[in-house]
Amino acid sequence: MTEKIKKSDQTKAKLLESMWKLILEGDKVISVKTITTKAGTAYGSFYRYYKNLDQVHKELIQYRASLLVEFAVAELVKIESPLLRFYVGYYFAIGMFQQENATQWLSKHPNFMNATWSEITEATAQAFLQESLESDDVPEFTQKNLDHYVRIRRYVFWTYQQIIRELSEGKPLQEIYLEFIDAVNLLDLPRDLHHQLANEAVRIASDFTFEN
Amino acid sequence: MTEKIKKSDQTKAKLLESMWKLILEGDKVISVKTITTKAGTAYGSFYRYYKNLDQVHKELIQYRASLLVEFAVAELVKIESPLLRFYVGYYFAIGMFQQENATQWLSKHPNFMNATWSEITEATAQAFLQESLESDDVPEFTQKNLDHYVRIRRYVFWTYQQIIRELSEGKPLQEIYLEFIDAVNLLDLPRDLHHQLANEAVRIASDFTFEN
Incomplete structure (x- = not known):
């Protein structure tokens, strides 16, 4: 082939x-x-x-996002807890576009970026959560939390636009991730558990460097 | 004059x-x-x-947002609790652009919309929170909660893009508001209090009709 x-x-x-x-x-x-x-x-x-420049912008975002998700998933499955994978996944997602000129380009195409990003990551994120549910991973995480996520995730996707802008201004990845974690109510978990998972994710993910 | x-x-x-x-x-x-x-x-x-069409799009968003904020603030100050004003303010903000063709137009200009909206509403929202702090309004709301809000509000502003899209699809205002309330961690208040304020805001605000 x-x-x-x-x-x-x-x-x-x-x-x-x-x-x-x-x-x-x-x-x-x-x-x-x-x-x-x-x-x-x-x-x-x-x-x-x-057809035009817009279309190639769109396809480029799709192409880069697919490549990066492929790379990320290969790393994420090494983490035992599926719920923790979900949290590390968000850290990876933020890190993936930290190259300054890439963030500037993405910030000019918010609609493409948002549609593509949600399309490409939604299934993977939900699969991790589903697996967490089925494997007695974290007892506090129940069907109710998964339903919450599915209901609100499209609002959360848009916060990625702010993440891109913070990256453009050179704010450290880790700081942006923790701001994001505080800004949203991803899974409607108890606050302490939410922060515990986020801090664990930072520890696991912060060794990574992302290549463009 | x-x-x-x-x-x-x-x-x-x-x-x-x-x-x-x-x-x-x-x-x-x-x-x-x-x-x-x-x-x-x-x-x-x-x-x-x-200079060009982009500039008039931008000025129109600014102009409409200013008019609408002026109208909203005149109503909001009638509410005694400044913290409740803040919650009702978000409901008003969502209602303001519910005219279908307006939401479609706004969704095509996310960057203008976001910059303008944050610029025009930030000061008012913060003033309500400051007043709440100084007036023993709701004991659970402290300086720490205000600091939280200031730290994360720019992430939350972007969720407005999803709100606009839900409006476009005809979802009821009240349902969108409660989804938004669940999707974000606006003030880092205890969950029950957050929902209590949101439900009270719905009761106060749902009588309003917004004219374009």
Whole structure:
């Protein structure tokens, strides 16, 4: 299968990769011209794959988010408690876009970012919670808490926009994570338990470095 | 003073008002042409007051938010408990943009909306909390709770984007308010007290109708 990647897919991937490089370099104009020049493809080839710049922004967010979630899940499953995975997952999620130029780019596309992020992470997060429920992981966490989460999660997703802005201003990851934990009522757990899980998550996650 | 409103200010106000009407009518193209036609002014007059369409979107959000906050504060000060004013204030804030076409427009401009909304409401909300603190209003509410609010409020502002989307889909105001109340940890008050204040706020506020 992998040997037979079509040329058209290669060009499309090259366009996405070039756009990502331009974003990471910062201060670069993101246009059809700069993307195709960077990719070494013809200007017109862009419109064979994308309707417009908005669409390629959207696909790039989807692509980066998928890659990063894949990486994160591979790490998270090493943690025994599924509920703790859920908390560490949020820490990872915040860390994933801490590259300054990436956060600036994301903050300009809040609607894409929010829709993509919720779409890509919702199922994984819920699976961890479901597993926690079924495995007698943390007795205080019950079906009621899972229902609470499902009811309010879409409000919480939007706080990611503030997280991105705090990252842009250089605030340390750990501080942002704990502010976020205090700002939301993720699972409606007792406050002490919520903080205990968050602090444990910080301990586990803070060794990680995230590569873009 | 009011008698001497300059003609240029009148034209500017007329452009804003025309844009608002186009938004409320829905399904209308918002362009320099449609705005100036609606206002009965020359096409070129637009660019005497605004750099581009983005700027007039921004000013319209500011203008509408200011009007609505003015209306809300006049009502809120009739409530004796300043802490309860704070809770009712959030209910009002949600109700203010429930006109379907307005929410659709706002959801397309999340960055403007968020910046404007926080800018315009922050001082009022904090003043209510400060007054609550100084007046022995609710004993459980202390300086620590106020500090909590100031630390996390910018995360909470973003949940307004989800509120707008729930409004767009026709969910009842009261239900959205209670979801919002459950999704965030506004003041870090004991959970029962938080819900008690929210339910009292619903009782006080649910008689209101909001005019656009």
